[in-house]
Amino acid sequence: MEQPPGMEIVAGMGEALEELLRKRREATGKLPDALLVYRDGVSDSQLGTVVDREVGPMRRACAAVGGPSYAPPLTLLVVSKSHGLRMMAVTGEAGAGGERLPEVDNPLPGSVLDHTVTRPLAYEFYLASHAAIQGTSRPSKYQVLVDDRGLGPDALQLVTHWLCCTHGACSRSVRQPVPARYADQAAAAAALLAKRGAWPQRQQAGGGGGGGSGAGADQGPQYRMIPLADTLAGSHWYL
Template sequence: MLIYTDGVSEGQLAQVINYELFAIKEAIAQLENTKTCMVPITFLVVQKRHHIRLFPTDMRNSDDRNFNVQAGTIVDSEITHPTQIDFYLVSHASIQGTARPTKYRCIWNENGMHEDEIEELTYYLCHLFARCTRSVSYPAPTYYAHLAAFRARALIHNVDLDLTNLQKEQDKKLNLQLNENSPMFFV
């Protein structure tokens, strides 16, 4: 299983491992009816809020008038951690202004994926967002997670929820009323 998450600052990485990752592993173990999760997980944090900008060393290596680096540019040495898997990727051509690279940090790698494999897969995932005919700035699953969270927030707007018993609340108050003629639910 490969997980991309965003909205995590450098100071929250340990929290993500200790709470989110182990909650996911526990949920998978419950689904498998085992005591431990047997599914290997690779967990990456996607960060857009940083001040790193990349520029080509030779202006002939730029595709636009703003002299941005080419789409697909990856920096995984010099300005990154020397022993951990982290890298910067400019996966999209900037339409306007200076292209902002996305920082990726692998905080858990049970699959034993090599950094080059993770970088290549990440770049390919930036081309799968169905709402755009070009590559986007971070992987499509992360975009879809944002859309699902936005839709969930809209569905529970002004709904009183008892957070101590979410299962009961979900059964009682959060049933989706789907159209019989079209059982699709769009995010």
């Protein structure tokens, strides 16, 4: 999917999900019982816009594929890496003479902070899912925008950490859930291919976009779906 640079909202979210659901049904013969979505690259000022303009298309995509009765519970989290918070673990005390100071180290992978420094009216938590190779580790911030299934903080934190341990090209846990990490890598690889002329350039800023469940011409900037070659479709070509 290609859309204007700097645009935080995924204009073709509905159409993209509809395609994924159809492929899932072709491969397994059934549709998923629930949807767990991690969104990256969203600023705090755009959180409400994500709910307003992406959740609706996702629900309509489910109905378009599975019929009006197919409405799987949706859980939507926004992953943020750009923040100033650091987590440290107190491992003991050190010091000379009568002065004793706490001895600190990077937290162990899987450490969670969901109180004190979080906003009281927001459903959010910080997760240090990786071990820092050098320097101070920086946790990722997660903001839960939709939780239809009512999984609760403990279950969401646990499954989020598990998803940070499944990267196909890394034997260690990574900083963000692998689906979001793969999306970052795929976007970077696609941008590089676009610069090298892998497909025709957009004719205008609001280039043609598909219909389906995605955003239409009256719902903001449009997009276009760019198909992959048959030899690449379904593979981790961006790793």
